[in-house]
Amino acid sequence: MDTAKLKEEALALRREKHQMIKTGLNAAVECNHDLAIVYTPGVSAPCLAIKDDEDLSLELTWRGNVVAVISDGTRVLGMGDIGAAAAMPVMEGKSALYKRFGQIDAIPITLDTKDPQEFIHTVKLLEKNFAGINLEDISSPKCYDIEDELKKIMNIPVFHDDQHGTAIAALAALLGALEVVGKKIEDVKVVMNGAGAAGTAIARLLLEDGVKPENMTILNSKGILFDNGKRDRVQQELIAKVNPENKQGSFADAVKGADVLIGCSAPGVFNVEAIKTMNDKSIVFAMANPVPEIMYEEAKEKGVYIYGSGRSDMPNQVNNSSVFPGLFRGALDVRARQINEEMKLAAAHALADLAIHSGKLDPDHVVVDVFDPQVPFAVAKAVAKAAIASGVARATERPANYRDKLSARP
16 A cells, blocks of 8 residues: 555545535424524523433433544644644544444544643533543643543543554454464463553553453563653553563563564564564564554564554554444443443454454454444444443443444434
């Protein structure tokens, strides 16, 4: 896939269309009677109903199907801190995926501030307009504090997709890969290369799902992550779990005998001989974007058995586009107040089950196809069930249409 040509096409598309999403009418406004129902005087009835019960705004307005995709532009894809205005195409593109795969109306918003408290205050003020918040492309470590504080003070789901969407996709891919190689998650030795927002979220979710702390090693660009007195609070939490002895070492030390190597780091850093020292039937997910830590052909030359990356032109694309549309669809359909660990794990296992039972499972097919229409529905069903079971849903049962397919929303 020619990246330069794709960039030219992306720019040409936006010059032609100017926008990737747009609003549309969902009610007839063709006569004075229609106008009186859609607007005044009829509109006063839902206003007063919501005044008495604010949760009705999730049923009587578009709010119940609307997610805000919000960024400050401080860590945008592989481009870094490019600012609020330059981040808008990414937020708009993400919103288009919400509509395409989840039938969710997503609104792209960029906030022109780098002050975490100003960001938190502004998002909180927007709460009554949305059923959920997708935080996007915010630099670490402030992304942890922003998400944690918003989850405390808001009564709708707040989800930093760069962390948790990536983690769910990685866990789902790993479960599929482990099925192929005949290994169990509690037995495998895992190396996580990358200790930023995505890497630490993957590590935390894998530990939650059964990877033993003594079987996990986390690295940054300098080697094995240890306590040097300068780590952020999430890194410190992970060090306490997986490296209580505060051992130090190199990439080569970490990967020797490992079953799984996951990267959220930098281009080319896995293209070394040390990869050959991994265990039999090794699994490598090279998720740096757009250029992975090692390319497919190079990985295979070094004996990697199952390879995945974030790219669509290679086998096993580990893509959070298979996650967030169904995740929020399920959360919105049961009016969830938050997205918790139970819902994240349910999403990962739903994706893995789809891949495992697809009839196509092999070393080059351990993940789902994002365009498979079953994907968002399977995730939504599992997430909605987990939300109800864990007590974070306003609804007490899943919608009736979850028995067969998602409702077709305009």
